[in-house]
Amino acid sequence: MNFRINRRSFLKTFSATLSSLGLQAVGQKAVPSLPPDTTPHTMAHAGWVEEINTKFRKNLVGIQVRPFAWIDEGIDQVLDNLQSKAAVTSVFAYTFDSDPNRAKKSGGRLPDHGKYGPDTLRTGGASFDYDRRYFEGTRIKDFRSYDDGKFNVIADVAPKLKARGMDYIAVDFTNPFPMMMRTIPDLIDLAEVDMYGRPTNRPCYNHPEYQAYLVGKMQVYLKQYGDAVDGVMWNVESMGPIDNMIGADWAMIGVTCFCEFCRAKARDRGISVERAKEGFRRLEHLFRPGPKRAQRPPDGYFVTFWRTLMKYPEVLAWHNLYMDSFNHVRAQLYGTAKALAPEKPYGLHMMQNITFSPFYSASEDIEAISHISDFLKIATYSNAGGPRMGRLIDRLADTVFRDAESSDLLPLYSKMMNYDITSVEDITLNGLSSEYLSSEAQRMIADVEGRTKIYPSIDIDVPTAATGEKRTHPEDVKRAVAAAWSTGVPGIVLARDYSEMWLANLSAAGEATRTALQGRT
Numbered sequence: 001m002n003f004r005i006n007r008r009s010f011l012k013t014f015s016a017t018l019s020s021l022g023l024q025a026v027g028q029k030a031v032p033s034l035p036p037d038t039t040p041h042t043m044a045h046a047g048w049v050e051e052i053n054t055k056f057r058k059n060l061v062g063i064q065v066r067p068f069a070w071i072d073e074g075i076d077q078v079l080d081n082l083q084s085k086a087a088v089t090s091v092f093a094y095t096f097d098s099d100p101n102r103a104k105k106s107g108g109r110l111p112d113h114g115k116y117g118p119d120t121l122r123t124g125g126a127s128f129d130y131d132r133r134y135f136e137g138t139r140i141k142d143f144r145s146y147d148d149g150k151f152n153v154i155a156d157v158a159p160k161l162k163a164r165g166m167d168y169i170a171v172d173f174t175n176p177f178p179m180m181m182r183t184i185p186d187l188i189d190l191a192e193v194d195m196y197g198r199p200t201n202r203p204c205y206n207h208p209e210y211q212a213y214l215v216g217k218m219q220v221y222l223k224q225y226g227d228a229v230d231g232v233m234w235n236v237e238s239m240g241p242i243d244n245m246i247g248a249d250w251a252m253i254g255v256t257c258f259c260e261f262c263r264a265k266a267r268d269r270g271i272s273v274e275r276a277k278e279g280f281r282r283l284e285h286l287f288r289p290g291p292k293r294a295q296r297p298p299d300g301y302f303v304t305f306w307r308t309l310m311k312y313p314e315v316l317a318w319h320n321l322y323m324d325s326f327n328h329v330r331a332q333l334y335g336t337a338k339a340l341a342p343e344k345p346y347g348l349h350m351m352q353n354i355t356f357s358p359f360y361s362a363s364e365d366i367e368a369i370s371h372i373s374d375f376l377k378i379a380t381y382s383n384a385g386g387p388r389m390g391r392l393i394d395r396l397a398d399t400v401f402r403d404a405e406s407s408d409l410l411p412l413y414s415k416m417m418n419y420d421i422t423s424v425e426d427i428t429l430n431g432l433s434s435e436y437l438s439s440e441a442q443r444m445i446a447d448v449e450g451r452t453k454i455y456p457s458i459d460i461d462v463p464t465a466a467t468g469e470k471r472t473h474p475e476d477v478k479r480a481v482a483a484a485w486s487t488g489v490p491g492i493v494l495a496r497d498y499s500e501m502w503l504a505n506l507s508a509a510g511e512a513t514r515t516a517l518q519g520r521t
């Protein structure tokens with residue numbers, strides 16, 4: 001318990017220290033000393049959201065399903081499996097899929113159901129028809145996927161699902177995927193721009209036409225398909241430039257964003273664009289690949305890192321600008337959803353790095369996010385989490401803590417994050433414990449103080465490396481599901497994707513849920 005408090009205090013203090021460094025220097029230039037308050041607080045103070053009576057499914061058991069699974073196996077067959085084996089109440093159906101990859105005979109592996117996909121390239125996009133009038137404010141109007149013909153994952157699936165008393169949650173999965181830039185006309189015009197002026201493979205949150213496009217999709221889900229959709233989850237992963245530099249599994253391309261809209265926003269905050277770029281260049285040089293010892297600066301890596309932040313507080317200011325912009329869009333979509341369908345839950349996917357990285361965890365202000373969401377689905381993957389955490393520790397020892405090796409860093413990291421890890425080899429081979437999952441769920445529950453629901457997600461057969469890394473077994477699933485329910489959460493989500501899961505593991509999830517919920521009302 002003490003550790004938990006210590007960790008939160010550490011992160012808050014650390015974050016506050018970093019912010020104050022950035023703000024102090026900005027203040028010296030006689031410009032506004034504080035960036036504008038983030039939208040979350042503004043919305044909370046406005047009061048109207050507190051009056052909304054959002055309806056939640058009790059003891060929700062969700063599962064994420066990719067569009068092609070319905071076609072491969074048949075809608076009824078999939079629903080039979082979900083209900084009878086895994087006790088699923090709510091399907092988190094990918095309506096927009098930005099990562100259309102799937103197992104093919106030429107690469108990938110199937111569990112004991114489903115089919116291999118064709119070798120032809122898939123484009124991803126919207127697996128539903130939409131009214132173009134919702135997209136008048138943006139040039140992004142053509143994003144329908146025909147990977148699966150004219151199959152409509154809302155109109156074709158939702159009625160069958162609802163006839164069984166299940167809920168349909170539309171998952172708008174909008175991670176960057178290079179194919180999108182090639183297949184969606186004009187999307188490249190909205191791209192984030194890196195510090196060297198190069199457009200990247202993801203659109204910018206500050207581009208008004210990207211915002212209009214995202215709001216348009218929310219309108220489609222909740223107006224055009226208002227009878228079919230019971231809730232929405234915006235599923236996107238963004239870390240900001242500093243965490244992208246540290247990297248690991250979730251890193252996005254480039255130190256961004258320096259587009260015209262972001263530069264204008266920076267000017268409003270009194271942040272020097274050129275000094276921000278120079279600070280990032282210095283960090284990039286410090287973190288460059290190569291022999292650690294030979295490249296070590298005279299004062300060491302960490303001292304140089306900290307000195308760079310003090311000398312160029314614009315780096316932190318730019319990082320904050322990015323995360324504030326991300327939260328602004330989250331808030332915009334939340335407000336749109338609540339205005340259109342106040343009773344339907346709107347939630348966010350929170351990627352697993354929030355449980356691993358002290359830096360990213362400090363960047364994502366869960367308390368603030370609790371004001372702009374009805375639920376948070378946290379990727380608390382205990383099986384695939386082992387190798388993932390191992391790679392993050394390696395990256396920390398290759399960047400900010402480059403004076404040390406991963407094995408040196410591990411004991412301190414373990415204390416800092418309140419984990420009990422003996423070695424990176426151990427977590428890579430055996431995964432993380434179910435205590436990892438329950439303690440992270442409890443931390444989030446404490447952070448949000450009841451303002452938003454916390455749904456931990458249980459990973460089932462999320463792919464790990466071909467050899468040596470942890471695979472999922474039914475006993476793992478049972479332990480993870482039991483650990484999640486033991487925290488008193490109102491729901492869980494089985495992840496990442498039904499088409500990856502072995503049926504024995506699905507059954508294990510169902511068995512553990514039925515046992516855990518016995519006697520619960």
Ligand SMILES: [Zn+2]
Binds near residue numbers: 193207257
């Ligand atoms: Zn931008």
